[in-house]
Amino acid sequence: xxxxxxxxxxxxxxxxxxxxxxxxxxxxxxxxxxxxxxxxxxxxxxxxxxxxxxxxxxxxxxxxxxxxxxxxxxx
Amino acid sequence: xxxxxxxxxxxxxxxxxxxxxxxxxxxxxxxxxxxxxxxxxxxxxxxxxxxxxxxxxxxxxxxxxxxxxxxxxxxxxxxxxxxxxxxxxxxxxxxxxxxxxxxxxxxxxxxxxxxxxxxxxxxxxxxxxxxxxxxxxxxxxxxxxxxxxxxxxxxxxxxxxxxxxxxxxxxxxxxxxxxxxxxxxxxxxxxxxxxxxxxxxxxxxxxxxxxxxxxxxxxxxxxxxxxxxxxxxxxxxxxxxxxxxxxxxxxxxxxxxxxxxxxxxxxxxxxxxxxxxxxxxxxxxxxxxxxxxxxxxxxxxxxxxxxxxxxxxxxxxxxxxxxxxxxxxxxxxxxxxxxxxxxxxxxxxxxxxxxxxxxxxxxxxxxxxxxxxxxxxxxxxxxxxxxxxxxxxxxxxxxxxxxxxxxxxxxxxxxxxxxxxxxxxxxxxxxxxxxxxxxxxxxxxxxxxxxxxxxxxxxxxxxxxxxxxxxxxxxxxxxxxxxxxxxxxxxxxxxxxxxxxxxxxxxxxxxxxxxxxxxxxxxxxxxxxxxxxxxxxxxxxxxxxxxxxxxxxxxxxxxxxxxxxxxxxxxxxxxxxxxxxxxxxxxxxxxxxxxxxxxxxxxxxxxxxxxxxxxxxxxxxxxxxxxxxxxxxxxxxxxxxxxxxxxxxxxxxxxxxxxxxxxxxxxxxxxxxxxxxxxxxxxxxxxxxxxxxxxxxxx
Numbered sequence: 001x002x003x004x005x006x007x008x009x010x011x012x013x014x015x016x017x018x019x020x021x022x023x024x025x026x027x028x029x030x031x032x033x034x035x036x037x038x039x040x041x042x043x044x045x046x047x048x049x050x051x052x053x054x055x056x057x058x059x060x061x062x063x064x065x066x067x068x069x070x071x072x073x074x075x
Numbered sequence: 076x077x078x079x080x081x082x083x084x085x086x087x088x089x090x091x092x093x094x095x096x097x098x099x100x101x102x103x104x105x106x107x108x109x110x111x112x113x114x115x116x117x118x119x120x121x122x123x124x125x126x127x128x129x130x131x132x133x134x135x136x137x138x139x140x141x142x143x144x145x146x147x148x149x150x151x152x153x154x155x156x157x158x159x160x161x162x163x164x165x166x167x168x169x170x171x172x173x174x175x176x177x178x179x180x181x182x183x184x185x186x187x188x189x190x191x192x193x194x195x196x197x198x199x200x201x202x203x204x205x206x207x208x209x210x211x212x213x214x215x216x217x218x219x220x221x222x223x224x225x226x227x228x229x230x231x232x233x234x235x236x237x238x239x240x241x242x243x244x245x246x247x248x249x250x251x252x253x254x255x256x257x258x259x260x261x262x263x264x265x266x267x268x269x270x271x272x273x274x275x276x277x278x279x280x281x282x283x284x285x286x287x288x289x290x291x292x293x294x295x296x297x298x299x300x301x302x303x304x305x306x307x308x309x310x311x312x313x314x315x316x317x318x319x320x321x322x323x324x325x326x327x328x329x330x331x332x333x334x335x336x337x338x339x340x341x342x343x344x345x346x347x348x349x350x351x352x353x354x355x356x357x358x359x360x361x362x363x364x365x366x367x368x369x370x371x372x373x374x375x376x377x378x379x380x381x382x383x384x385x386x387x388x389x390x391x392x393x394x395x396x397x398x399x400x401x402x403x404x405x406x407x408x409x410x411x412x413x414x415x416x417x418x419x420x421x422x423x424x425x426x427x428x429x430x431x432x433x434x435x436x437x438x439x440x441x442x443x444x445x446x447x448x449x450x451x452x453x454x455x456x457x458x459x460x461x462x463x464x465x466x467x468x469x470x471x472x473x474x475x476x477x478x479x480x481x482x483x484x485x486x487x488x489x490x491x492x493x494x495x496x497x498x499x500x501x502x503x504x505x506x507x508x509x510x511x512x513x514x515x516x517x518x519x520x521x522x523x524x525x526x527x528x529x530x531x532x533x534x535x536x537x538x539x540x541x542x543x544x545x546x547x548x549x550x551x552x553x554x555x556x557x558x559x560x561x562x563x564x565x566x567x568x569x570x571x572x573x574x575x576x577x578x579x580x581x582x583x584x585x586x587x588x589x590x591x592x593x594x595x596x597x598x599x600x601x602x603x604x605x606x607x608x609x610x611x612x613x614x615x616x617x618x619x620x621x622x623x624x625x626x627x628x629x630x631x632x633x634x635x636x637x638x639x640x641x642x643x644x645x646x647x648x649x650x651x652x653x654x655x656x657x658x659x660x661x662x663x664x665x666x667x668x669x670x671x672x673x674x675x676x677x678x679x680x681x682x683x684x685x686x687x688x689x690x691x692x693x694x695x696x697x698x699x700x701x702x703x704x705x706x707x708x709x710x711x712x713x714x715x716x717x718x719x720x721x722x723x724x725x726x727x728x729x730x731x732x733x734x735x736x737x738x739x740x741x742x743x744x745x746x747x748x749x750x751x752x753x754x755x756x757x758x759x760x761x762x763x764x765x766x767x768x769x770x771x772x773x774x
Contacts, residue, residue: 019314020307023482023558027317028139030177040344041351041445048448048458050351050563056177057343057563059445059458064558 001072004049004065006039012070013037014053021067030054037070080129081161082121082240085150085185086169087178088136089438089564091197093117094227095169096133097572099237106580114149115476118161123241132161138177140184141313142283144479151283154188155276165243166192167236172202172209173565175332179218179324180317183251186219187275191246193221193239200226206335214331219247228570252323254278257315261304282309343565347442356446363439367430368530369522375422379507382422383699386415405601412686413597415699417590417679423507424500425582427469432577434465436569444561454541455548457481457559460490464540467497468533469581471737475744482560485553489544491744495737495754496540496730498533501679505728506532508682512704513721535729592677600647600673600687607645615641647688661727661763662720662770664708675733719773723766731762 006012014035017027030053031037040057041050047062086092096104100119117133134153135146142148153159154166166185170178175196185192194214202208215222221239225232255262255274265277281303304312349355390411397403434440440462448458459481467474474494481487498506506529514528611618619637628636642648650672651665658668670684682699689702706715716724732738738751745751 019311023143023560024141024310024313024317025138025143025558026560027314028141028177028180029560029562030321032318032321041347043351043445043449044353045449048445048559048561050347050445052344054176056174057565059441059448059559059561059563061448061559064560 001070002066003037003051003068003070004046004062006037006049006070006072008039008042010072011036011038012072014068014070016069018067018069022064026060026064029058030056031068037068079120080123080127080240080243081164082129082131083153083161083163083166084131084133084169085166085181086136086195087138087171087174087181089562090136090169090171090174090178091227092136092169093133094570094573095167095195095197095225095236096131097570097576098227098230098233099129099131102576104576106584114146116149121237121240123237125241127241129240130161132163137181139181139317140279143482146479148283151279154185154190155279163190165240165246166190167195167240168192169195169197172196172198172207173205176321176324176328179327180320182218182220183320183323184275187250187254189248189250189273191243191248193223193236193243193246194218195223195225195236197225197227199224199232200229203338204340206338208333208335210331214327217327217331218251219249221246250275252320254316254319257312257319261312282313343563346566347563350439350442351445356442360443360446363434365530367427368533369526370430371423371426371529373523373526375426378422379419382419383415386411386418387699390415401605404605405598408605409597409601409687410594412699413594413600413683414590415683415686417504417586417683419682419699420500420504420507420679421582421586423503424469425578427500427503428578428581429574431466431469432574433569436567436573438564438566440465441561441563445563448559451541454544455486455489455551456493456541456544457483457486457490459559459561460486460544463490463494464497464537467494467499467540469500471495471497471499471734472740475737475740478744482558485548485551488553488745488750489547489551491741492547492750492754493540493544495732495734495741495758496536496543498536498729499678499734501677501734502532502536502728504679504682505674506725508700508703509716509721509724511700512716513718532725532729535726539730592680596673596680597683597687600669600684603647603650604642604645604688607641607648609644611644612641615644642688660770661766662723662774664706664715666706667715667724671727671733674728675735677735678728678733681728719770722773723770726769727762727766729762730758730765732758 001012003012003014014031014033014037016033017031022031035054037054038052039049040052042048043050048059049062049065050057050059084092084096096117096119099121103121104117104119106115106117114135119131119133121129121131123129132153134150137147137150140151140154142151153161154163156162168178168182168185170182182192182194196209209224211222211224223232223236223239225236227233262274262278265281266274269277303309350359390407393407393411394403397406434443443461443465444458446458447461451458451460460478463474463477466477471494474497475491478487478490478494481490510525510528514525517524519527606612615637619640620633623633623636643652647669648665651669654668654672655665658665658671663671666685666688669688670681673684674681685703686699689699689706703716704714707713708715708717708720732755738755741751741754742748
C-alpha cells in the first residue's frame, strides 16, 4: 500500500520510494526504506499529511505520499 | 594584534542555531546582505579566552549541502570558495539532541570538505525529558570531532564551546566516511581528471542544480575527455550517497546514543492533536490573529500619544529658543515634524514584530502552514505562502524574500506578486491617523470600532492578495513541479533574548531605512513649500493685506491668510494644483495629492508629508492629528477628512503599489522588470478605481 492510504494514528514501515517523484530533501529528512512512519494528523480532505518518520515530524502533500510504498505491521 | 578566527555556524533549520549565534556574539552583531543577492547575512564578533577574537557568520539553515534554494546556495558557495574573505577556519555544526540522526547528515558532508569542524549538540536540557543519553567520548571518536554539549536555554556549555573554538587547530580534518564508494569507477575518473581538487568538492559542484560562482564550473568545461552523467543518474547517486551516510550515522548512534522510550514524553503530539485539529486548529488560529490586532491597537496608543505630543512641543521649543531664520524654520517645521511622523509608529511596529517573532520562534508558524496548505492551494498558493502573507504585515520586503522556501515556481511567483497587498507596517501610520479622524470612538462587545476597522483593513488586504492569486492562477501558464515538505518542529518557549534581538533589529532597520527617505523628503518638501516663483508668492503679504484691507481683520487671522496664500503659490502648491483635477473625484485636495505623490517613494511618508505641509508657517503647538482634523475642504466646506474621503483614502492605500523598495526586491527575486511593472500599474490603477467608487457612493 502507499503512504497516502495510512489512517490517522496508524504506523507502517517504508519499503520503497519512487525516486523520480520524491525530492532529495525528503530523503534527507529520513524518508528512506526501512524507516518507521506514523500518520500523526491530517488536515481537512486528508491533505496535507502530518507524519512522524523515524522521529522527524514533517508534513507532505498527498500527491507526494502516493509515491511512497509502505507496509503495515499486521498484514 | 592576533588574527581573528573565521567561524561559520551551520545547521539544520530549527536547531537553535541563531540562539547559539546570539549566545556567542550578544549585541556584537550586524545584519546585512550577501553582495548582489538579498539573502540576509548575519555576522558578529565573539570574544574568546586569552584575548582571541572570532568572527562568526550565521549561515542560513539547511538540511544538507545539496542546495535547493538561494539561501542554501550561500552556504555551499562559501564552503567551496577558499578565496572568500569569510571562508571559515572552522565550521561549527549546530545540531539538536532530539534530531541528532538527521542533523548528522549535514555534519558528515561538511567533514568531507576537510574543514576543521566542531559538533554542537544543543538543547541538552531536553535529554532527561526525552530519555536520551549520549556516549560523548565514543561519538567524538567515531565522528572524528570535538563535541560541545550545550543548552542555550539554560545558558550551559557556552564557555566550553568557546574553549573548543580557541583550540580549533587541534581538530581532525579527516572525513567520517568515504562517500566515493557509491560509484568507485566514476569517482576514480574524477580524481584523474582533476588531480589537484578535493574530490567531494568536485562532486558537490557537479550535482548542484543551481549556478555556481565562476571558478568551479569552468574547470569542468575545460576538461574535454571527462564525461559527466545524466541528471537522473546523478540524482540516483545522490540518493545512494544519502542512504550510505545514514547507514554510517545509524551504526554510530546505535552505540553512541541510547533512548529510553519509556521515560520519553511527547508534548508535541498532544499539543498538535488540538492545534492542528480540523476545527479547533482553525478556531485557535483565528483567535490568535484577533488578539494580535487588538493588542497592536490598544497597547501602543499610550506611547504613541506621548510621542506625538513630545514632538509637537519639541518643534515649538526649537522655534522659540533658536534665533529666528530659515534654518530654525527648516529644523522645526521640516525636520522635526518629518521625524515625528516616523518615530510615532515605533511602538506599533515593535509590537507587530514581537508577535511575528514569537509565532516563528515557538514553532507555531509551521502548524499554520499545515492548516492552510489545502485552502491556499485552491488559490494557486502554497501553505508556505501563509508565512510571507503574515510577515507581509510587517514589511513586504522580507516577506517576499521569505517565499524562497516555496518549492514550486508558479506558487512562489504568485505569492511574490500578491504579497504587497497585505497590510504592511508602512500603511499602518496612514490607517491609524485616518481611522482616528473619521471612525467614531466606541465599543462593541469590548472591541473598539477603530480596532475593528483596522482589522477589516487587514482582511481587505489579505482578501485582495488571495483574490488576485486566484485570478493569477487561472491566467499564468507556468508548468512547474511542486514539492511540499515542511518540518513540524518541537514547540519551544520563545527565548526572550532571541525575540528581543529580532524586535530591536527589525525596528531599527525600519526606522533608519524609512527614516532616511522621510528625512530627505521632508527637507525637500519644506523647501518647496517655503519658496515659490513670481509675484504671487514673494509679495503675498501686500497682496493679502490689500485684499482684506476693507474687512479690518485681526492680526492673527490676517497672518493666517497670508501664510495660506503663500503656501498655495509656493512650488509645492503649484505642483499640487496641477494634479488636483485627477484626485478631486476621490475627495482629496491638493495637499493630500502631494502626500500621495511623495508616498510613491514609501507609503509611510504620507503622514510626515502632511505634517510638514501643515506645519509650514504655523506658530501653534499642535499635534499632527489636530492639524489634519482642522483642515477644511476648499470647495464643499466642512472638514476635509470626513467619512467619505477618509474611507476613499484608506482604500487607496490598501491597494496601491507605493513602495519603490518592494518593486526593487520583486525585480531581484523574479529577475525581470516585467513583474514589478505589472504590480505598479495594476495595483495602483485598481486602487484609484476603488477609491473613486467609494467616495462617489459615500459622499
